[in-house]
Amino acid sequence: MMKLTRIQDHAIQALTAGIVGAETFDRVFAGIRFDEIEGTMLYAFARNEDVASDIEDGYSPLIAALASRVLGKQIDVVVVMPKVLQ
Template sequence: MPTAGGVNIYRVEAIHSPTGSKMDLTDLHDFAIQARMAFIVGVETFDRVFAGIRFAEIDGSLLYVYARDEPTAAEIEDNYALHIAIVASQIVGREIDVVVVLPKVLQ
């Protein structure tokens, strides 16, 4: 696995809850997922679609994401959920099967 100065550059170690089912993502997790998604979709799409996004928490195999509004949440869920699930699984080291994208007003 590639490293930079001995540090794994592809995975951020996750801190899990004692029950192992629910986990609040840290800012580092959030920013790492955002960076990887920006690389995948490109800067113009990222700035248009992912501006203001928050990758918030994992509950079981569900990842909860907050987008700026309802139309953006629907677009992300419809078009990018699979990419997000793969990226988030790699970064947090847990299997993500479902990505639930909600508007921030419901946060």
């Protein structure tokens, strides 16, 4: 496993916000943290279970593509967990 730096986490967040827009980012992604990668899987934490599910279902391909750019490594799967399971 490779822990992401704060800069990598923020870079993924910034690129995501630039694509989905400020309003959607603030509503859906508030409090998200992109945490670590294992192989081609990116693990992230969202504020609750509903939001985690919404992000996984609706934004995983986008996040995987953006994370691949930021990390310089292929990301195929994004797993978003609620912070309570952290």
